[in-house]
Amino acid sequence: MLELLSVSKKNGVATVTIDNPPMNVLSQQVNKELDIVFKQLQEDKEIISIILTGAGDRAFMAGADIKEFPDRDVKKEDEIDIHAVLNGIESIPKPTIAMLNGFTLGGGLELALACDIRVAEDHAKIGLPEVNLGLLPGGGGTQRLPRIVGPSKAKEMMFTGDPLSAEEAYRLGIVNQVVSKGTGMEAAEKLAGKLASQSLQALSRIKHLVNVGSELPLEEGLQMEKQLFNDLFVTADAKEGVSAFIEKRKPVFTHK
Known part of the structure; x- marks a missing residue:
């Protein structure tokens, strides 16, 4: 309460x-x-x-x-x-x-x-x-x-x-x-x-990279960015975002 x-x-x-x-x-x-x-x-x-x-x-x-x-x-x-x-x-x-x-x-x-x-x-x-x-x-x-x-x-x-x-x-x-x-x-x-209206899959990774990566040496931060980018790229939201861009429509994200 x-x-x-x-x-x-x-x-x-x-x-x-x-x-x-x-x-x-x-x-x-x-x-x-x-x-x-x-x-x-x-x-x-x-x-x-x-x-x-x-x-x-x-x-x-x-x-x-x-x-x-x-x-x-x-x-x-x-x-x-x-x-x-x-x-x-x-x-x-x-x-x-x-x-x-x-x-x-x-x-x-x-x-x-x-x-x-x-x-x-x-x-x-x-x-x-x-x-x-x-x-x-x-x-x-x-x-x-x-x-x-x-x-x-x-x-x-x-x-x-x-x-x-x-x-x-x-x-x-x-x-x-x-x-x-x-x-x-x-x-x-x-x-x-x-x-x-954005994908939480992307938002959460961006936040993590800035919060955590900014405290790391640049090379370590870049490696973490590479890993999270690759992880994100296979999500449903990333596929939807790319498809929507190609099809010239507004993406509908499901945060998955």
Whole structure:
């Protein structure tokens, strides 16, 4: 039973909404529900692409639930490791789009960085302010952010804790596109719909090659690309795509 997340599904797209008012913070309950939902969506054969956003127009997620911090040194039996949850979201073999509709700070940015693509409304504020609490980003921020913006800019952001505007985040490559306030979901749905029309056989392999191959020496990455290309070429979807191109029609993929 979900308490702080909701999931809607339409035309191969699942939309996951975090609803933990007022600022959709990353509590232990939200963490648990993210784990449950993304594991379910991974197994859902009807879903090809996923949108993740926050309820309302104030925040995607304004960080962790600081009220839980005083008890953080006490390990609870049912507590789920945030790294395990975000790693699961990052590696799910389906494209994910984070729609940033307001404050995207701390754990919120770390959650967004675990997604493949980020769409931000122009009022979003994006950053890792943990240093202001005498802490450091503990949900992958120190590792994922430098891979996008480079080590020097990542250090500046984390050393100062200052948030970026959506436009600044776009210039740095943290977000893929910036849209007007109130239009983020429309933009995310349009993109997710386009992805859902593609073959999941191809999408999942592309994602794996970028996520894993980028950490390998070039020659090893190229060998893995060669292997996955050959594996993909014999799938029903690849045969359908080639046939549709030759016959000058739109392909109908079955994700097999």
